[in-house]
Amino acid sequence: MDCIFCKIAKKEIPSKIITETNKSIAFLDAFPLSRGHTLVIPKCHYEKVQDMTDMDNTDLFNTVHKVISKVDKLTGATLLAIHNGKDSGQEIPHVHVHLIPRQSSDHAGPVHSMFKDRPKLSDEELDELYAKIKSS
Template sequence: MSAAAGEACLFCRIVAGEVPAQVVLADDTAVAFLDVRPVFKGHVLVVPREHHETLADLPAEALGPFFARVQAISRAVERGLGAAGTFVAMNNKISQSVPHLHAHVVPRNRKDGLRGFFWPRVKYDGDADAAAHAARIRAALAEL
């Protein structure tokens, strides 16, 4: 990663703590935080701590550790929010709103209205609502 890419990248700035986010996991491998434009409340983005634009750019030795974090977040979203399941997705280049690799972990329930690749967006009822969702996911993650 070039220094310029990291300085300009929103997700690198979140990872560095320069931009506030509702972080649910932060370790040497990845940072996971609530999406500010969630499909459903509790929608988490999991990003590698190092800047890589796409899955193809992620070094092979980082694949397992990164996806272990995605798996843990998926479990925590279900447990912490009482979701029936999760939708895990990743865009590469096309529809990738921030050019930093990220996996979406979206809580799902039957008849929740999500169909195909149409992603309606909801809003949190303020910062306290977002913080409460993040806290529930963090607590569930701690129990895993």
């Protein structure tokens, strides 16, 4: 497998490591969207969050919880983002959590600004989606 994040986790590629555990690692993004943009990844290769073991999931999000305090001190506001699969915008097929320091002057807007053609759903459609998601 030729996964850049696996190589970073194995220290085959240098990175600016902020912290790490036996199961996860946090480091500065090499192509930051803002100053302090940090990635937190599991050391084991998983493409999607739901593929992770409970132990790796818990460790990853404990690391996110620990690191976000540090990143948040830069601007006082941090966007957390996970692209879960290629169609969601995931460019590297390895679970990674973005911690992106935000401020009003970055003009990035809220997550809702990413979607230009948002669906207009009726109450019945919402009920149908609710039932489908809840029962699966």
